[in-house]
Amino acid sequence: MAEIVPRKGSLSFFNPFKSRSSSVSSSKNAPPSDLSIDELKLDQKSAIFTTRLRKTASPANSARSSKPGSKKSSLDQSRSLRQASFPAINVAGEWERDAETGERKDHTEMLHSLAHRESEESLAEKAPVLFAGIPPQAATEFLARLPEAIWKRIVEILGPADKASLALSCKPFRDLLGTGVWTSLDAEENRDAKAAFLGHLDQQLPDHLLCFPCRIYHVRTQKGQETLRPTNISNPIFNCPNAFNAENKVSRHRITVGRSLPFPFVQLILRAHKYSKEHGIHIDSMSRRYKDRDGEWSHQTRYAIVNGHLLVRVISSAFATPNLPPAGLRRLLYSPGDNFHPYFSVCAHWRDGNLMPAVKCALSHIPKPPDGSGIAGAAAKVQYHMHRPSPLITLCSECRPMRRCPECPTEYLIELRMQEDKSDPVKLFKHAIVITRWSDLGDGSSPQSLEWVACNGEAEFDSLAALGKRAISGVFESQFTVDQIPGQKIVSMNPTKEKRGEAGHSWY
Template sequence: MTDVSRKGSLSFLNPFKTRSGSRSSSRASSVVDFKIGDDARKSSISTATIKETNSSGRTSRAGSAKNSLEYTRSSRQGSTLATTGEDGWDRDAQTGERKDHTDLLHSLVDESTAESLADKAQAMFIGIPAKPAADLFSRFPEGVWRRIVEFLGPADKASLAFSCKPFRTLLGTRSWTDLNSPQNRDAKFDFLGRLDEQLPNHLLCFQCGIYHVRTQKGQEVLRPTNVSNPIFNCPNVFNLENKVARHRITVGRALPFPFVQLILRGQKYSPEHGIPIDSMSRRYKDRDGEWTHQTRYVVVNGHLLMRVISSAFATPALPPAGLRRLLYSPSDNFNPYFSVCAHWRDGNLMPAVKCALSHIPKPPEGSGIAGTSAKVQYHFHRPHPIITLCSECRPMRRCPECPTEYLIEMRVQEDRSDPDPRKLFKHAVVVTRWSDLGDGSSPKSLEWAACNGEAEYDSFTALGKRAISGTFESQFTVDQIPGQKMVSMNPNKIKLGEKGHDWY
């Protein structure tokens, strides 16, 4: 009796004992939950479970299946967390965030399945033999074709007449001669641009409106502006009233539009149509100033993106005259030595550069006991060489009127020209510019014309939250994308031009 009473008094410690009259007991006493027990207790557990199920009548197969599903999910999650762990994730080098490659895989699937209408139309005619143009033309009466042609523009009419003899007979040669009229000049360039792939040895000249033979095929090299560098024989090459379209890079350096055509043709068609994009990268120093420049180009989604990094050593506490001498070129109509767009005078770009120069620590000056004491303290307690800019000059700036972005930095760089080894490293102001130069279809393309100040463009609406700098840098590495916030270079959109005083 004593043993039986003790067993009854300690029955609450038995985890396998069920309580009658409770729904939780029926769930806890399922066969799945008891699978974790010892092998020696399996027979007794299963017997007790069957008896209580028959007596209570509340346990159902659906409830057992639900409990088993919950147990299976929890067990899988626990095993996954145990095998993966926190250190098994691929993390970002700067932010430490986990890199989820699922989005990358989904994007690859979407890109492979997203076909353009032209690709689908081309796939429909695979395996179908070509038919003479007369068969296509004979499907409809001539009056129907004339009615259809009435809805076409000048460039489409010229292309249709250029396709085959029946359509040329229908339209006549007037569809080509009409392109020479001044009002159809844009349509003429549209028509000639469609022949670009069939003429790798020629280049379309937008001054003459014809294709010129390339005189330096595959060997075209970008030269300074003071060096004559014609890449095809054009009668208007030295015509000041009808000059070749070009974009200013820095002092004495410009990018002619024919080089934009060559880069994009080589990327779009074949290397025979243009030049390698790596041949355009340059590193040079100004002849008159103290600035050094690095240029690099990349093609993204058919658009040419340009990056120019300009740097110059600067001394602390420069007066206004010293700032003007450092930043502006007298020989280039007082434009900045670094690369800028056509809207650089409007806004706060130049005040931000001057603000960054004011953060260079100034060494102590003076004589006597006070000056000596200040110099001793400066020698033993030098300020940190890395300069942190303020909220006025640190953010990146985007021009609201063209696809151009700027980043201003203060870096410590090595000056090998200084003979004093104690002054080997100095502070330098670095201005980086990113620009989208368009698709190269015409000098009147929206991005190219906007960077030259010849077209209206709303960069914040067109670009959105995706920065040009991030798009450019992501083509090479994901660990060096500028992390500064983006603000407008001209938030109030006040256009003062030469009347503004802060830029100078």
């Protein structure tokens, strides 16, 4: 087959592996796959020398090259020059190998790990950039821009907390508003406004912590050493006269049996994240791994901050025997010493819906070993030992999907895993029921924040409309790894939104 000559103006000279019609016979017969990378490298000095010869070519050579017979040779010479200036390709060092393990290092993964996960489109981050080039202006000059009547009209629209903040900003605004905007915050109807006003002073008071029951900043008694302890242990972290007052107690959120999260610890975590470590405690100091004294459950807690909100994950697990009767299920799942709440972590709406029936359905999938006596029982046991069922259990469509509470930002995942039981030397690995809970505890601005009161069952919250398709579990797990995000679909924990409480839903 005749070789096709590329037409004039073609870009075929960019291909260094293509054979040329004017090449030597050895390069004509050798296919591109037989040529090594080293054969394609050219000496840089020789390329420069050839280029210089071309620039300083004599007129006689130019005249000879203009003859019709030398047109093809000039084209080949220009192609060879372009090929000489093309850099040689070397793929030997494309992947860097580890000196110890010999594995190839993928720098793409390292670059992705350096990506900023949080959003930078917030107004608070853009405001310093917008006002960076504007010089500071005296308050009297700024106040003189508008007549006093207009300022008084603007002040009438503001709330008590905004008026107090404006009066604290400078002396001209204090003279305009008066000191009465501060004393009015002590009124009973302005308790929430006083807490909102005091919240703006958080950054200036690292040694104090705002007590919402008292609406006062108290001195921290364990600055930097605050530790979360069980609920039955007194653990005041600041000097408060109402620390042991049952009527004016600190807001708490139940984690598991005998464990709760006081709201001051939420403040400390988020203050340290917003301002500095002097303002609170590090988030990693809150992670725990413990086991219940009365039950068989073990728990793991971990926290993360995403977009200014505190997210919590609680993993609870317990070994379960197959074919439990109803009394055995109640003993395994419910704590009689905690008003028959589940041993694992739940929100305040756990009785409404199908959370507990789904947990019982998952326990029913544990394979039952053969029992019986006589020849039939012995044959069944031999058959069971010779053909053991798979330890990996696939749940059904009723208990496999994740559950989202429709009244608070909380999600649940029910699993059956094989775990090691070091206390049993006979049977080391057993099936365990594992229930994972993810919750959004709010931004820590106040114990009246919407997410916090919703998880405690003190306010109405439509999580399906507020969260949409965004999963709390996926957002939480993406802060640590992108390889183990739960892949189950999410369904409503209470599709009909019926609130029967202890009267229905067969939760017990």
